[in-house]
Amino acid sequence: MTIPAMVVRVKQKRIAELISHGKRLDERELDEYRKVQLEAGVIERAEGSARIRLGKTEVMVGIKIETGEPFPDVPNEGVLTVNAELVPLASPTFEPGPPDENSIELARIVDRGIRESKAIALEKLCITPQKKVFVVFVDIYVLNHDGNLIDASAMAALAALLNTKMFNYEMKEGEIQIKPGYTQLPIVNHPVAVTFAKINDKVVVDPWLEEEQVMDARLTITMDKDGKVCAVQKGGYGYFSKEQILEAAKIAKEKSEELRKILVKS
Amino acid sequence: MAKKSPEKLINKKDVRVDGRKLNELRPVKLEVGILSNADGSAYIEQGKNKILAAVYGPKELHPKHLALPDRALLHCRYHMAPFSVQERKSPAPSRREIELSKVIREALEPSIFAEYYPRTSIDVFIEVLQADGGTRCAGITVASLALADAGIPMRDLISACAAGKVEGHLVLDLTDTEDKAGEADLPLAFMPNFNAITLLQMDGKLTSDEFEQAVNMAVEGCRQISTLQKEALKVRYVVKEAVEE
Numbered sequence: 001m002t003i004p005a006m007v008v009r010v011k012q013k014r015i016a017e018l019i020s021h022g023k024r025l026d027e028r029e030l031d032e033y034r035k036v037q038l039e040a041g042v043i044e045r046a047e048g049s050a051r052i053r054l055g056k057t058e059v060m061v062g063i064k065i066e067t068g069e070p071f072p073d074v075p076n077e078g079v080l081t082v083n084a085e086l087v088p089l090a091s092p093t094f095e096p097g098p099p100d101e102n103s104i105e106l107a108r109i110v111d112r113g114i115r116e117s118k119a120i121a122l123e124k125l126c127i128t129p130q131k132k133v134f135v136v137f138v139d140i141y142v143l144n145h146d147g148n149l150i151d152a153s154a155m156a157a158l159a160a161l162l163n164t165k166m167f168n169y170e171m172k173e174g175e176i177q178i179k180p181g182y183t184q185l186p187i188v189n190h191p192v193a194v195t196f197a198k199i200n201d202k203v204v205v206d207p208w209l210e211e212e213q214v215m216d217a218r219l220t221i222t223m224d225k226d227g228k229v230c231a232v233q234k235g236g237y238g239y240f241s242k243e244q245i246l247e248a249a250k251i252a253k254e255k256s257e258e259l260r261k262i263l264v265k266s
Numbered sequence: 267m268a269k270k271s272p273e274k275l276i277n278k279k280d281v282r283v284d285g286r287k288l289n290e291l292r293p294v295k296l297e298v299g300i301l302s303n304a305d306g307s308a309y310i311e312q313g314k315n316k317i318l319a320a321v322y323g324p325k326e327l328h329p330k331h332l333a334l335p336d337r338a339l340l341h342c343r344y345h346m347a348p349f350s351v352q353e354r355k356s357p358a359p360s361r362r363e364i365e366l367s368k369v370i371r372e373a374l375e376p377s378i379f380a381e382y383y384p385r386t387s388i389d390v391f392i393e394v395l396q397a398d399g400g401t402r403c404a405g406i407t408v409a410s411l412a413l414a415d416a417g418i419p420m421r422d423l424i425s426a427c428a429a430g431k432v433e434g435h436l437v438l439d440l441t442d443t444e445d446k447a448g449e450a451d452l453p454l455a456f457m458p459n460f461n462a463i464t465l466l467q468m469d470g471k472l473t474s475d476e477f478e479q480a481v482n483m484a485v486e487g488c489r490q491i492s493t494l495q496k497e498a499l500k501v502r503y504v505v506k507e508a509v510e511e
Binding site: 099101102104105107108112115116117217219224227228229230231232233234235236237238239240241242245246249250253 | 361362364365367368369372375376452457460461462463464465466467468469470471472473474477478481482485
């Protein structure tokens with residue numbers, strides 16, 4: 001960024017000081033999310049898509065559906081593949097090249113939420129057992145990085161999946177024939193990720209970029225629609241106490257319900 | 267012993283397939299200082315897991331522009347040997363290994379006084395020689411010992427252990443079979459003297475109450491492992507009395 005390092009330092013110090021008094025520089029409550037704006041079906045070429053704005057963070061997710069081979073241990077189920085691209089236009093810190101550990105972690109956290117909550121009825125995506133199934137590609141495309149990419153990506157992924165239409169088909173002599181019309185991708189659960197940052201021993205939700213730069217540690221808890229925990233990931237160089245984690249799990253339950261209302265109605 | 271794979275992993279008396287109780291760890295064997303080239307090294311066997319860890323450093327960092335002016339850069343590689351699992355694993359790092367290397371590094375970092383060695387790097391290598399579930403946790407446990415063996419100043423030892431849910435029961439230290447068949451897996455790393463959780467992941471499904479119990483159970487497992495770690499360091503470093511009983 002073009003802001004001098006000194007200014008950034010002062011600002012970071014201020015962010016941390018305020019949080020220890022229960023306030024945030026952008027005047028949010030400690031457990032308050034930034035504004036969520038959602039648009040679904042933004043890419044016509046994709047089977048499903050969504051673009052989300054979480055404050056200034058912007059993430060687009062496109063879903064493509066192709067056919068492929070099932071995994072040998074689950075021959076009757078479709079395949080889910082999640083990939084994340086930290087596109088260089090999204091931040092001065094993103095470099096072109098193969099996925100680094102940050103984008104791999106991001107994709108795997110979102111993947112775990114969708115997979116473990118069994119959000120997609122993968123058993124309905126089997127065409128010929130052991131031979132041919134549908135493969136659902138979830139591609140996360142970060143367009144503007146202003147912190148909390150995990151929650152933004154998880155929300156965009158769920159919104160895109162809910163927006164996904166599969167082509168109709170019939171089998172003729174072992175070949176797939178595409179028929180006119182579409183059916184909705186079977187989505188049976190709605191996982192929502194809630195991410196916390198620990199700053200000055202206080203825990204806040206939905207950290208924006210400058211909060212992430214001062215945080216000691218990060219915790220993501222993904223809740224499914226029945227209020228069950230379905231994925232957790234701690235990140236960052238610091239640690240959490242057990243009490244902080246259990247408190248975070250409670251907040252995650254409330255927050256995930258709020259966010260789910262925004263995602264599922266659209 | 268050729269046994270048919272049992273239909274139930276936990277019997278009516280709450281005994282698991284390998285004879286353990288629900289909250290019982292697998293047998294753990296730890297050895298410190300076993301590789302002569304490394305600055306620090308350790309070996310763990312936890313059930314069928316066999317894992318080596320080596321530490322090199324603090325040492326000069328290449329390329330130099332990556333050096334941190336105020337602290338050492340911790341570098342961590344978690345890697346599985348091609349022969350460590352049933353079907354040969356390609357030796358190239360998988361996405362899983364890259365993620366685990368990152369979370370393991372972040373789990374170890376809080377324990378190290380990295381600020382004592384600015385502009386250097388500390389390299390931690392974890393090689394899984396045989397895997398049977400819970401390798402990231404055993405990897406952290408053994409890497410922490412290797413760091414101690416390398417003489418790197420540390421706030422505390424890190425011990426790690428998973429809890430999870432299998433056939434409706436919360437259990438400690440899941441094997442690969444239990445993990446695959448189970449409903450949830452929650453690996454956790456812990457610094458006992460600080461009551462600090464430095465790694466926490468979970469996949470599966472747990473209610474909030476089960477989540478809390480699983481965290482408590484994993485922390486308890488970590489405390490037990492911590493005792494074993496200290497014993498292993500004593501075996502290596504405490505000079506034995508000339509007269510033994």
